[in-house]
Amino acid sequence: MNENKIGIFDSGIGGVTVLKEIIKLLPNEDYIYYSDSKNNPYGDKNDDELNLICDNITKHLLEKNCKIIVIACNTASAKCVNYLREKYKSTLFIAIEPAYKMVYDYAYEKPTLVMATKGTIESERFNLLLKKYDNHKTYLLPCIGLANIIEEGNHEKIVNYLQENLSKYKGTIQNVVLGCTHYPLVQDEIKNVLGEVTFFNRSK
Numbered sequence: 001m002n003e004n005k006i007g008i009f010d011s012g013i014g015g016v017t018v019l020k021e022i023i024k025l026l027p028n029e030d031y032i033y034y035s036d037s038k039n040n041p042y043g044d045k046n047d048d049e050l051n052l053i054c055d056n057i058t059k060h061l062l063e064k065n066c067k068i069i070v071i072a073c074n075t076a077s078a079k080c081v082n083y084l085r086e087k088y089k090s091t092l093f094i095a096i097e098p099a100y101k102m103v104y105d106y107a108y109e110k111p112t113l114v115m116a117t118k119g120t121i122e123s124e125r126f127n128l129l130l131k132k133y134d135n136h137k138t139y140l141l142p143c144i145g146l147a148n149i150i151e152e153g154n155h156e157k158i159v160n161y162l163q164e165n166l167s168k169y170k171g172t173i174q175n176v177v178l179g180c181t182h183y184p185l186v187q188d189e190i191k192n193v194l195g196e197v198t199f200f201n202r203s204k
C-alpha cells in the first residue's frame, strides 16, 4: 500500500485550481482530493466550526495514508493551519494565502482589489500579510456567498453577483488578487465586469 499519498481539500471544487498546479509540478504522486461541498461555504464559519471540519477531514486523509496534506483553501489555511500543525505534529501541512505579496513584487504602484471570503479578510494571518506588503492602494472585498454560487454553477447568478459587487471598481482597479480558490473559475466573468486587469492567484 502506498503510504505517501498527498491529500488535498477544500470546501468543494475550488481547490481543484490548486490541485491542477501541483500535478503539473509533481505528476507522479498519488493524490486524494476531498471536496467538502457538504460544509460549503467555509467563508462564513467561525474558527471553532472550521477547526472541527478541518480536523475531521485530516483524520479521514490520514486514514487513507496521506502523509502530506494541502489545505487548498485560503479560508481554512488562514484560520486552521496553526491548529492542525499543533495537533498533528508528524504530518506536513501545506497552506496557501492570497497572492498579495506578488503585487508587492511585480505591480506595487497599481490600485489593487483583493477578493476573498469574509473569513480570510478578517483573519489574523491575512492582516499580517497585508500589513507587511501594503501598497496603500488596496481595496478589500469580502465576497460573501460568491464561493457558494460558483459551487452551484448557476452562470446567471454568478454574472449578476459580479455585476452588483464589482462594477463600482471598473476603471479604478488594475490588479485583482483572487484570494479564494473558487474565484479563478470565474476569472473571465470578473474580467467582463472590470475590463483589462492583471490577476494574481498563484506564485510565478
Ligand code: DGL
Pocket: 010, 011, 014, 015, 040, 041, 042, 043, 044, 072, 073, 074, 075, 076, 117, 120, 147, 148, 179, 180, 181, 182
Ligand atoms: N475556496 C475557499 C477559499 O479559498 C473557501 C470558499 C468557501 O467555502 O467559502 O477561501
